[in-house]
Amino acid sequence: MNDLMVSVSGIRGIYGVSLTAARALTFAANFGIFCKREKIVVGRDSRTTGPALLQAVTSGLMSVGCDVIDLGIVPTPTTLLAVKNLNAAGGLCLTASHNPPEWNALKLIGANGMFLFPEVAEEFISEMRREPVWSDWRHIGYLTSDNTAVQTHIDKILSLPYLDLEAIRKRNFKVVIDSVNGAGGLISPILLKKLGCEVIELNSEPTGIFSHPAEPLNQNLTALEEAVKKSGADIGFATDPDVDRLSIVSEKGNCIGEEYTVVLAELFVLPKQKGDIVVNLSSSMLSDYIAAQFGVQVHRTKVGEINVGKKMLEIQSPIGGEGNGGVICPAVNYARDALTGMALVLGFLAEQKVPLSEIVNSLPHYYTYKDKISSSPDRIEAIMQKASTCFDGLQLDTQDGIKASGDNFWVHIRKSGTEPVIRIYVESDDYDKSKKLCRETIGKLTSDLS
Numbered sequence: 001m002n003d004l005m006v007s008v009s010g011i012r013g014i015y016g017v018s019l020t021a022a023r024a025l026t027f028a029a030n031f032g033i034f035c036k037r038e039k040i041v042v043g044r045d046s047r048t049t050g051p052a053l054l055q056a057v058t059s060g061l062m063s064v065g066c067d068v069i070d071l072g073i074v075p076t077p078t079t080l081l082a083v084k085n086l087n088a089a090g091g092l093c094l095t096a097s098h099n100p101p102e103w104n105a106l107k108l109i110g111a112n113g114m115f116l117f118p119e120v121a122e123e124f125i126s127e128m129r130r131e132p133v134w135s136d137w138r139h140i141g142y143l144t145s146d147n148t149a150v151q152t153h154i155d156k157i158l159s160l161p162y163l164d165l166e167a168i169r170k171r172n173f174k175v176v177i178d179s180v181n182g183a184g185g186l187i188s189p190i191l192l193k194k195l196g197c198e199v200i201e202l203n204s205e206p207t208g209i210f211s212h213p214a215e216p217l218n219q220n221l222t223a224l225e226e227a228v229k230k231s232g233a234d235i236g237f238a239t240d241p242d243v244d245r246l247s248i249v250s251e252k253g254n255c256i257g258e259e260y261t262v263v264l265a266e267l268f269v270l271p272k273q274k275g276d277i278v279v280n281l282s283s284s285m286l287s288d289y290i291a292a293q294f295g296v297q298v299h300r301t302k303v304g305e306i307n308v309g310k311k312m313l314e315i316q317s318p319i320g321g322e323g324n325g326g327v328i329c330p331a332v333n334y335a336r337d338a339l340t341g342m343a344l345v346l347g348f349l350a351e352q353k354v355p356l357s358e359i360v361n362s363l364p365h366y367y368t369y370k371d372k373i374s375s376s377p378d379r380i381e382a383i384m385q386k387a388s389t390c391f392d393g394l395q396l397d398t399q400d401g402i403k404a405s406g407d408n409f410w411v412h413i414r415k416s417g418t419e420p421v422i423r424i425y426v427e428s429d430d431y432d433k434s435k436k437l438c439r440e441t442i443g444k445l446t447s448d449l450s
């Protein structure tokens, strides 16, 4: 776990242990060369290692001739959008998303304002050199900063053609926002105030010292639940440190579950812009329920924002994302964006006559159960081989591990990309059924394997 992880999304590690300034500098220099030594945009989250990492990355990029535009502390979706808006050749996000504060990462962005497509990233990684070819004093790059990216991002969200700003403002929603001391504290309250909300801020200081575990899972959001209850707010929002995942607390002060974020966005957008939904293989069956209501299809992709975004681009889907609270609304950008998610959810709430908890109660309830098998790499391969033979008579999808679907349930078995672990996800219409199915699956996968 202490090794530097290199993947199609970039590099990730514990700062000063596996992810050192020197490694980051060389990696960034190689990326600059891959981007033809042209203009590169860099944005970071609030981690304490961010400024040092930024210096290293900037030095690497400039030293191979790239002009660098530093956006400062901004959400990941803001950086993605800025790469496109500023006509840059590429970009880097300095963020380890919801990982603990000692982690950091460099994530690779293409000129189209999306994360690098996996096949392009593979090409880059295979070309990477230990010692890049440096530029001389005549060809060294310039560094500038740009503090307009946040405003541009907000403006783009507020100009969504189907967002009725007046209707939202008229409701004067009381909103609690928990930014977990990430980049969100600098932008989410501004957006919410522009939407006429009365805003109560939790953990808005972008210190990078997260006041609770940074992943916006129900168990990490008890302070937000309390604050919603205590203040009588209409809704609570929680974002992860780089603001691409959004979780929601209802007016009752209860987390509604991350899976409902994309679902509420679908319910808002589809009546205004009909088209097929794209979500990943592990996202809830709720999207199938919504799609059936609107007479559209659900396309499922491998887990990972870029896979979903790429498919959305290909089929011109109006709305989709990942069930972990990652809303992708192409009218803003083909990227997961918690800020856009907030605007869409408030837009939907403004149209409804009932509070959020009633909307959620009117939707079907599905229950996920997750577990994992930790094992040696060899045994993991053997288990994955076996997985395809475990589901007689069920519909199988092999895009990303094995997903077996039946009537009102599915089981998804996939290898972790970051540790020697197989993850098993189950969703069904009954909690006990999901748990039982998960246990049975693990039993089948591990029987007669030593």
Ligand code: MG
Residues within 6 Å of the ligand: 097, 098, 240, 241, 242, 243, 244, 245
């Ligand atoms: Mg994130």
